[in-house]
Amino acid sequence: MDGSKSTPVQSDLHDNPQVQPYLDLHDRISGSLSGENLEWHSLWRHGCLQRFADQGFPTARDENWRYTPLRPVLSKQFTPTRELNAVPKITTKPIDGIGHSLVFVDGVFLKPDSADKIAPGIRVESISDVLNNQPDYLRSYLGKSSEDTAHAFSLLNNALYSDGVLIEIRSDVKSDVPLELLFITQTEAALILPRIVVISRAGSSARIIERHVGNPDCHSLTSGVGEMYIEKGAYLNYHLIESASDSAYQVLGNWAYLDADSKLDFHTTTIGGALVRNDLVIDLKEPGAECNLMGAYCLSGRQHVDNFTTVIHSAPHCNSNEHYKGVLDQRSRAVFHGRVRVAPDAQQSDAQQANNTLLLSADAEIDTKPQLEIYADDVKCSHGATVGNLNEQAMFYLKARGIDRDTARSMLIRAFVDEILDKTEVDPIQQHLKSLVDEKMLTFRKFHRSGVSS
Amino acid sequence: MNEQIDTEEHLESLTQREYKEGFVTDIDADTLPPGLDEDIIRTISTKKEEPEFLFEWRLNAYRNWLKMEEPDWPHLHYPQIDFQEISYFSAPKQKKLLDSLDEVDPKLLETYEKLGIPIDEQKALAGVKVAVDAVFDSVSVATTFKETLAEAGVIFCPLSEAVTDYPELVKKYLGSVVPPGDNYYAALNSAVYSEGSFVYVPKGVRCPMELSTYFRINAMNTGQFERTLIIADEDSHVSYLEGCTAPMRDENQLHAAVVELVAMKGAEIKYSTVQNWYPGDENGKGGIYNFVTKRGVCKGEGSKISWTQVETGSAITWKYPSVILEGDDSVGEFYSVALTGNYQQADTGTKMVHVGKNARSTIISKGISAGYGQNSYRGLVKILKGAENARNYSQCDSLLMGDKCGAHTFPYIEVKNPDAVVEHEATTSKISEDQLFYCRQRGLSEEDAVSMIVNGFCKEVFKELPMEFAVEAQKLLSISLEGAVG
Numbered sequence: 026m027d028g029s030k031s032t033p034v035q036s037d038l039h040d041n042p043q044v045q046p047y048l049d050l051h052d053r054i055s056g057s058l059s060g061e062n063l064e065w066h067s068l069w070r071h072g073c074l075q076r077f078a079d080q081g082f083p084t085a086r087d088e089n090w091r092y093t094p095l096r097p098v099l100s101k102q103f104t105p106t107r108e109l110n111a112v113p114k115i116t117t118k119p120i121d122g123i124g125h126s127l128v129f130v131d132g133v134f135l136k137p138d139s140a141d142k143i144a145p146g147i148r149v150e151s152i153s154d155v156l157n158n159q160p161d162y163l164r165s166y167l168g169k170s171s172e173d174t175a176h177a178f179s180l181l182n183n184a185l186y187s188d189g190v191l192i193e194i195r196s197d198v199k200s201d202v203p204l205e206l207l208f209i210t211q212t213e214a215a216l217i218l219p220r221i222v223v224i225s226r227a228g229s230s231a232r233i234i235e236r237h238v239g240n241p242d243c244h245s246l247t248s249g250v251g252e253m254y255i256e257k258g259a260y261l262n263y264h265l266i267e268s269a270s271d272s273a274y275q276v277l278g279n280w281a282y283l284d285a286d287s288k289l290d291f292h293t294t295t296i297g298g299a300l301v302r303n304d305l306v307i308d309l310k311e312p313g314a315e316c317n318l319m320g321a322y323c324l325s326g327r328q329h330v331d332n333f334t335t336v337i338h339s340a341p342h343c344n345s346n347e348h349y350k351g352v353l354d355q356r357s358r359a360v361f362h363g364r365v366r367v368a369p370d371a372q373q374s375d376a377q378q379a380n381n382t383l384l385l386s387a388d389a390e391i392d393t394k395p396q397l398e399i400y401a402d403d404v405k406c407s408h409g410a411t412v413g414n415l416n417e418q419a420m421f422y423l424k425a426r427g428i429d430r431d432t433a434r435s436m437l438i439r440a441f442v443d444e445i446l447d448k449t450e451v452d453p454i455q456q457h458l459k460s461l462v463d464e465k466m467l468t469f470r471k472f473h474r475s476g477v478s479s
Numbered sequence: 480m481n482e483q484i485d486t487e488e489h490l491e492s493l494t495q496r497e498y499k500e501g502f503v504t505d506i507d508a509d510t511l512p513p514g515l516d517e518d519i520i521r522t523i524s525t526k527k528e529e530p531e532f533l534f535e536w537r538l539n540a541y542r543n544w545l546k547m548e549e550p551d552w553p554h555l556h557y558p559q560i561d562f563q564e565i566s567y568f569s570a571p572k573q574k575k576l577l578d579s580l581d582e583v584d585p586k587l588l589e590t591y592e593k594l595g596i597p598i599d600e601q602k603a604l605a606g607v608k609v610a611v612d613a614v615f616d617s618v619s620v621a622t623t624f625k626e627t628l629a630e631a632g633v634i635f636c637p638l639s640e641a642v643t644d645y646p647e648l649v650k651k652y653l654g655s656v657v658p659p660g661d662n663y664y665a666a667l668n669s670a671v672y673s674e675g676s677f678v679y680v681p682k683g684v685r686c687p688m689e690l691s692t693y694f695r696i697n698a699m700n701t702g703q704f705e706r707t708l709i710i711a712d713e714d715s716h717v718s719y720l721e722g723c724t725a726p727m728r729d730e731n732q733l734h735a736a737v738v739e740l741v742a743m744k745g746a747e748i749k750y751s752t753v754q755n756w757y758p759g760d761e762n763g764k765g766g767i768y769n770f771v772t773k774r775g776v777c778k779g780e781g782s783k784i785s786w787t788q789v790e791t792g793s794a795i796t797w798k799y800p801s802v803i804l805e806g807d808d809s810v811g812e813f814y815s816v817a818l819t820g821n822y823q824q825a826d827t828g829t830k831m832v833h834v835g836k837n838a839r840s841t842i843i844s845k846g847i848s849a850g851y852g853q854n855s856y857r858g859l860v861k862i863l864k865g866a867e868n869a870r871n872y873s874q875c876d877s878l879l880m881g882d883k884c885g886a887h888t889f890p891y892i893e894v895k896n897p898d899a900v901v902e903h904e905a906t907t908s909k910i911s912e913d914q915l916f917y918c919r920q921r922g923l924s925e926e927d928a929v930s931m932i933v934n935g936f937c938k939e940v941f942k943e944l945p946m947e948f949a950v951e952a953q954k955l956l957s958i959s960l961e962g963a964v965g
Contacts (some may be wrong), residue, residue, distance in 0.1 A: 088552060092893075314570075372882070386895035387864065395903070397888040398554075402879035402909045412894045412901040 035312050042101045042323075044081050048074070050104065050183060050216075059153035059188050059211055063160050073175075074184035082177045089176070092360040092392040093331040095300060097208040098274045103216035103246040105187065106131040106374040114211045117238050121452035124202040125433045125476050127190060130209050132247070134190050141275045146198035147231065152220060163191065170250050170280045174335060178248040178276040182218045186250070189220025194229040194259070203232040203264070203451060210239035210247065219249040225259035225287070232262040232451065239297070246274045253281040255289055257311075264454055265273045268461055269297040271326055278304040283343075285311035291350075293448060295322040295330050302331040309336070309343035319322035320349035321445040321458070323438075323465045324357035324389075331360040338371040341401075347378040350445050352438050353389035354469040361393040363408065369400040378408040383415065383441055385469065435466055495692075511568040517541065520670055523568050527639050527673070530646060538661035540669030544867035547663045553797055554824040554855040554887055557731075557768065565733055567671040569706070631687050633717075634679040641677035648679060652710055656739035656774050656803075664735040664797075665772040668704045672737065675706035680715040680746075686735055689945055692719040707738040711746035713779065718749040720948055731759075731794060736771045744779025744806065749787070751948050755955055756792035761849070763822025766794025773800035774830075777809035777838070785812040786829065787943045789952040794823060799857065801830035804838035804866075811840040814940040818956065819852030819884070828858035828875075833866035833899070845937050848884035856888040862899040869896060875905040878936055930956075 060066035423433035660668035759766025802811030831840035877886035918928035
């Protein structure tokens with residue numbers, strides 16, 4: 026096992042200045058990474074590092090990254106914070122009505138003082154503790170993300186993550202109270218590698234919020250990996266709320282595997298971040314599995330958000346439904362990539378997908394790429410995409426009733442986004458998301474288009 | 480459940496059709512040895528008595544091609560093509576110039592007759608006048624109705640003739656829409672293209688008849704590299720038909736064509752294709768690799784380009800007829816039916832690039848997959864920043880027949896202008912039991928019912944085809960549906 030560790034990783038891209046610092050970083054910190062004393066874990070880490078070294082970061086020639094230039098990210102140096110049990114320097118307004126918050130400062134998990142506040146039946150433990158106490162427990166759960174849908178950032182996380190959190194929801198849990206994972210980013214140029222493993226045991230039901238907030242002027246890089254295993258008949262409701270500062274770079278990959286008759290509702294709301302890339306890979310592994318992916322994005326300034334989703338219908342009788350809506354102002358840019366793959370023999374699949382975007386500014390841009398790959402015949406699949414500006418008739422209607430332009434515009438934007446936000450079943454989360462959108466709209470430019478104003 | 484078995488058997492039989500145009504015409508051909516280098520290009524150029532500028536142009540394209548890589552992004556699987564094994568020029572040995580069809584080798588004419596386009600009957604068809612510029616392998620054999628066209632001022636001739644007679648026009652427009660270095664196959668075509676058609680419609684002229692070219696690959700191991708250039712000057716109108724067939728052979732043959740359309744202010748070009756190249760046998764052996772670059776540019780205000788295609792043949796189809804909407808108020812249209820049966824693969828679609836203001840584009844694509852066929856729609860709708868009030872509507876429907884085939888959609892939508900209204904819809908489904916039941920209940924046979932449903936599925940596209948072509952397209956589809964459960 027030590028043999029694998031002592032082999033230095035060679036980069037085929039010797040002169041690649043983007044990859045080398047991370048290889049050096051690995052050499053420096055590999056001693057302190059969790060699971061290095063476990064053969065399977067160490068081999069896996071090393072394999073990911075080698076793959077990362079071999080392939081390097083994606084370029085514009087890479088089909089999956091063609092609309093997301095990485096130059097701003099790759100031109101900076103990021104290092105992981107060494108401070109353990111750091112104190113959050115920024116105060117974050119809690120979301121009302123949620124259960125416990127697990128706090129991560131610059132990616133470092135602050136172990137909860139006492140576990141009693143967490144709903145009974147939900148196990149929350151740091152991955153390093155699990156690896157120490159039950160060496161093989163995570164063997165079949167860690168690292169699915171390194172399979173063929175992996176890209177440089179998830180490989181980087183696999184190779185360099187220092188610790189993470191395991192959330193295991195036992196079978197008898199039926200919890201409506203959300204558990205929050207709060208990621209606070211506060212150190213300039215921090216490299217943050219969050220790692221989350223969620224196991225929803227058969228028949229369980231739970232809600233999780235993953236919320237990112239950050240110091241306004243903090244140029245950090247978050248490269249997160251989440252792996253979710255939803256067993257037979259289980260239900261998981263997951264909210265990813267990206268409200269980090271507009272200078273943060275975030276590449277978050279989530280992989281979910283659904284067993285028979287299980288269900289996943291995954292909501293992604295993107296408000297903050299300079300460059301955000303969300304990879305979401307859902308594998309409907311067994312018959313009767315269902316997933317609903319809901320996305321909302323409101324961007325201004327020079328923000329760039331890339332939602333890259335893949336839904337794989339591996340088994341018959343599965344349903345997937347995907348709907349992303351967004352509003353772009355100023356020079357912001359959004360990318361939507363929705364891939365649905367229906368495997369041979371996955372008959373009776375129902376896959377629906379839609380992406381709607383409002384372009385409010387002449388400098389904003391949307392690139393949308395819905396894709397269907399269908400290898401079975403008895404299926405119902407469809408996708409739709411629309412791009413447009415606010416409906417002028419609707420504007421006229423409101424103005425004719427004495428509502429001023431800016432208010433009318435806000436009302437229409439909110440109505441547009443609310444279609445997604447209203448799908449959130451938990452009221453406090455919904456209120457929180459709506460207030461985020463309202464706040465965001467304050468940064469939108471006031472009336473600047475002559476076409477709409479009278 | 481008997482019903483269901485019937486349906487399956489029926490669908491199975493749909494995928495097994497024979498290629499009706501698979502005969503070889505035994506004619507002496509003047510063919511270059513296989514291989515490609517600068518000498519071959521010089522030989523082609525010399526054989527065609529081309530001016531120096533064209534030779535340079537070819538050479539430039541060839542050098543570009545050498546530096547390029549074969550694209551691997553399409554959703555297609557085929558063995559590596561050895562470009563040195565292909566012969567790049569094949570001409571029927573019959574060099575003298577022809578004034579009328581009577582002088583053409585009767586064997587050639589017979590071939591066309593078998594194809595169902597008897598040239599010598601064309602003249603008699605006074606009601607539906609269609610001028611045919613037939614490209615047999617690489618040399619244009621006969622051009623009919625030249626005189627009637629000449630009266631109207633329309634130039635319709637083989638490209639090689641245009642090079643001699645109208646060098647200025649050729650020099651100005653050849654490669655202006657699809658530059659020699661545009662993509663791998665376009666570069667290859669530019670280097671070695673041996674023949675093609677040239678059309679020029681002068682200002683204000685409405686072309687008095689529909690123009691048509693019939694392409695046919697005959698000789699063994701030859702690739703066909705033709706090039707079509709159509710220029711519609713201000714306020715003119717032209718409708719162009721293209722049909723393709725090839726004999727049955729075990730080897731795969733390459734067809735890499737380039738089509739360029741230029742529409743000036745107020746002009747309209749309608750380009751219709753019925754592509755029925757040999758698709759390979761039921762085991763996926765043989766068949767044509769159809770790698771085609773088609774692009775039109777709406778240069779002037781209010782111009783319009785409309786592509787209609789019915790793709791039923793070829794082992795592999797790779798083509799994206801596109802429109803660059805440069806002029807304000809210009810219109811681009813794309814109507815397509817693509818059928819893949821047996822082991823056929825198609826990766827086809829369109830690109831609509833909005834540059835000018837108030838331009839509109841429509842995309843209607845219907846894909847039918849049967850047997851082991853893989854059918855992909857790949858399209859791009861791009862709205863540039865200055866393209867105010869752009870409007871696009873895209874609809875891509877796929878019909879699956881059988882559980883071993885695939886239907887895929889890869890649309891790309893890039894919008895940089897907030898005034899744009901872009902809509903895209905795609906659906907995938909199979910012929911529903913309900914639909915079949917309904918028809919069967921009313922006394923239709925299974926075969927007729929399927930044929931009717933498929934025709935209904937394609938109707939929106941067929942209605943865009945000129946009359947003669949619509950008939951041919953429906954016939955082609957019914958050949959595909961032939962031999963169903965009786």
